[in-house]
Amino acid sequence: MTATTTGPTAAPRRRRTRPFAGRQGGQAVAGWLFVLPVLVILGLFMVAPIAMAVWVSVSDWAGRGSPFASTTHFVGGANYANLLTGGGLAQRDFATSLRNNVYYVILVVPIQTVIALLLAVLVNRRVLRAKGLFRTAFYFPSVTSSVAITVVFLFLFTASGAVNRVLSALSLDGPNWINDPRGILHLLLGAFGVSSPPDALRAAPFLGLSWWEWLSGPSVAMCVFIIMAIFTTSGTFMLLFIAALQNIEGEVDEAAMVDGANAWQRLRLITVPMLRPTIFTVVTLGLIGTWQVFDQIFTGTQGGPGKTTLTPAFLSYQTSFVNQRWGNGAAIAFILFAIIVVMTIIQRLVLTERDTVPRRKRFVRPGQQPTTAETAK
Amino acid sequence: MGSTFRVPARARKGRPIGAAVAGVAVLALAACGGGSGFDEPGQNGTGGGGALRVLIGSSGDAETQTVTQQLADWSAQSGTQANLSLATDLPQQLAQGFAAGSPPDVFYVSTEAFPGWAANGSLEPYADQLDADFYPTLKASFTFDGQFFCAPKDFSTLALIINDTAWQAAGLTAADYPKTWDDLKAVAQKLTTGTQVGLSFGPEWARVGAFMAQAGGHLLDADGSADVDTPQNLQALQFVNDLLSSGVAAKPSQIDSGWGGEAFGTQRAAMTIEGNWIVGAMQNDYPDVQYTVVPLPEGPGGPGTLQFTNCWGIAADSRNKEAAIDLVKFLVSDEQQMAAAKGFGVMPSVESVADEWAKEFPEQQAFVDGAQHAQGVPPVQGWTEVVGDFNAQLEGLPNADPQSILTSVQGSLEAIAP
Numbered sequence: 001m002t003a004t005t006t007g008p009t010a011a012p013r014r015r016r017t018r019p020f021a022g023r024q025g026g027q028a029v030a031g032w033l034f035v036l037p038v039l040v041i042l043g044l045f046m047v048a049p050i051a052m053a054v055w056v057s058v059s060d061w062a063g064r065g066s067p068f069a070s071t072t073h074f075v076g077g078a079n080y081a082n083l084l085t086g087g088g089l090a091q092r093d094f095a096t097s098l099r100n101n102v103y104y105v106i107l108v109v110p111i112q113t114v115i116a117l118l119l120a121v122l123v124n125r126r127v128l129r130a131k132g133l134f135r136t137a138f139y140f141p142s143v144t145s146s147v148a149i150t151v152v153f154l155f156l157f158t159a160s161g162a163v164n165r166v167l168s169a170l171s172l173d174g175p176n177w178i179n180d181p182r183g184i185l186h187l188l189l190g191a192f193g194v195s196s197p198p199d200a201l202r203a204a205p206f207l208g209l210s211w212w213e214w215l216s217g218p219s220v221a222m223c224v225f226i227i228m229a230i231f232t233t234s235g236t237f238m239l240l241f242i243a244a245l246q247n248i249e250g251e252v253d254e255a256a257m258v259d260g261a262n263a264w265q266r267l268r269l270i271t272v273p274m275l276r277p278t279i280f281t282v283v284t285l286g287l288i289g290t291w292q293v294f295d296q297i298f299t300g301t302q303g304g305p306g307k308t309t310l311t312p313a314f315l316s317y318q319t320s321f322v323n324q325r326w327g328n329g330a331a332i333a334f335i336l337f338a339i340i341v342v343m344t345i346i347q348r349l350v351l352t353e354r355d356t357v358p359r360r361k362r363f364v365r366p367g368q369q370p371t372t373a374e375t376a377k
Numbered sequence: 378m379g380s381t382f383r384v385p386a387r388a389r390k391g392r393p394i395g396a397a398v399a400g401v402a403v404l405a406l407a408a409c410g411g412g413s414g415f416d417e418p419g420q421n422g423t424g425g426g427g428a429l430r431v432l433i434g435s436s437g438d439a440e441t442q443t444v445t446q447q448l449a450d451w452s453a454q455s456g457t458q459a460n461l462s463l464a465t466d467l468p469q470q471l472a473q474g475f476a477a478g479s480p481p482d483v484f485y486v487s488t489e490a491f492p493g494w495a496a497n498g499s500l501e502p503y504a505d506q507l508d509a510d511f512y513p514t515l516k517a518s519f520t521f522d523g524q525f526f527c528a529p530k531d532f533s534t535l536a537l538i539i540n541d542t543a544w545q546a547a548g549l550t551a552a553d554y555p556k557t558w559d560d561l562k563a564v565a566q567k568l569t570t571g572t573q574v575g576l577s578f579g580p581e582w583a584r585v586g587a588f589m590a591q592a593g594g595h596l597l598d599a600d601g602s603a604d605v606d607t608p609q610n611l612q613a614l615q616f617v618n619d620l621l622s623s624g625v626a627a628k629p630s631q632i633d634s635g636w637g638g639e640a641f642g643t644q645r646a647a648m649t650i651e652g653n654w655i656v657g658a659m660q661n662d663y664p665d666v667q668y669t670v671v672p673l674p675e676g677p678g679g680p681g682t683l684q685f686t687n688c689w690g691i692a693a694d695s696r697n698k699e700a701a702i703d704l705v706k707f708l709v710s711d712e713q714q715m716a717a718a719k720g721f722g723v724m725p726s727v728e729s730v731a732d733e734w735a736k737e738f739p740e741q742q743a744f745v746d747g748a749q750h751a752q753g754v755p756p757v758q759g760w761t762e763v764v765g766d767f768n769a770q771l772e773g774l775p776n777a778d779p780q781s782i783l784t785s786v787q788g789s790l791e792a793i794a795p
Contacts, residue, residue: 062497064475065694089762089789159633179630181772305630307769321469323762324493 183216593678
């Protein structure tokens, strides 16, 4: 109030505000009280289990009684070392699961993002009839339980299932989809007469799996899961894109039309750049979801055929609950966590860097800037 | 949408938040560690009474009803209540029970899960107290560190199952039941038609292992050391490869089936190699298919088959071990084993009723005869993973190279059974 008063009077005033500080302290206590339920719930159901899992991953807990009991010992990084440098079956299984999941991610994330974007653009058009019907149809697989969809896919993709019948009607000979462990890159190479690994690829310098095995490509069985993931999740992400598209003012598009841009140019040069924050979200969610793929594998193939649909998430479950190597199982989960975090960071760096460079180039008229800034939020 | 996740400046300082979270975590951990009876062996002593909790993984209604009846009979006789629960995922539910310190008292234990639970102390080694006449090979499957832990519940062996209609249609008679590998291939050839393969069995150790036994091979030698990379095993895999690649045999997955029994029941395969569980499956799902069970053919190393079993586990943390042991004694008695055999078609784990069983089920004689030369699942920790890896490689047959499979399995088995 009297901010212009001289020093001597200001000092006591400041001292007098201490009771006021006490009232703020009271507010703080009230604040903490209100937050406490959430803290307790988060602590109990997230922080504590994660802390327990961290402990299990560095201990020799054998699955009986509390992991904190005196019979459990600290073993340092032994469980992690076993997976990363052990040279045994555990390491090979882990490497195999990583390989399978890498191919899964590489194929699913870009394809589902592109399809989701295209579907959203199609469904968002003003002239489209029965818009609601199409939106529902595209979104429907996302709300169906993944177990149900997996079972349906298993039926569709049996040796004489619907898919192979359609193929044979086109006089094509379909593979034994879900039971075919051959990698598609190996199949491609086989078509060129390379059916066994050349000597250069026999070496196994990385995680105990030979280059030839790393380069197998997803197995035919894994391709079924890849198709399924794209089919089910594109709808979800379409919804995100629709929401973002509806935020883009129609005038922008109209202005581009006036400038003579055709539909493809408008999509590539106007819509996609303006959707960049949404693309970031979709790719991030896609990455996390695809690295954690579990329920399809659990209900569908349990890692088979020939371990080609084994994923780290399923391997973690299997190592713990079936093989009773709890430390290894927990360690797999944390390595998977690290992979997801690193991938997300890399992805974010890549996307944000691109964001700054072209904007500076496009600084032609200041009038354009508010729109870009607004959508960049 | 939030492309930047900025933390408000004030919160970044937030020691109080960190402290509170840490505090909550400590509280929660203390609650988990101490309060819920994780490590209080004092209250889990023997005696004490109380109802027994029995957890089984049931194969179907027949098994559930039989076991329910058995438990009711025991309760009437002992005065202790026994409650049956059916597991949807037995290994997982048991693992949760062991970790929480509150497992069921009596439960099924598979040979695969046995060594792990015996090693971590979850199982009570009680079986030496029983005086039942178990088959020695079954006892061996449940002996860990020299202790006989749990009583074999029943067992199964593999035999050759033949479709009678297809057999007659191919002009074959009872004199043609295959005695050797060559016979087997020859009849499979005759039985293969446009819509039916001669023989189908799963590409896994649990079937292919029988051929290895017939060739005189095994996975572990008599001392329990890995002995996979042998000429005998190679010969067996080469024979399997030959069957598969010549088209007279097929993997169930190649003919739209989940397992050999399905391929056989749907008549896509004229013969299969399965255990006595197929009897129940045929009754329920394919009652019209007439079949005959004959012993597996002999290989170059003589007769051989595999056997599978489960045991009645008792938890070390059980609060009523005396009653639990009493219940198991009752369940493995001759009379109750025959009741189970009649109820859901299993084979008793005691030799004392083998003859009675064979008289009751003459058409299944081949299964019980198999016990004389059957290889069981050895109680080795890590066995499941190695065999899982072996199975994954066998799925590659007939394209995979048998020698490299054996070399790789030898390597991984040596790691757990030097």
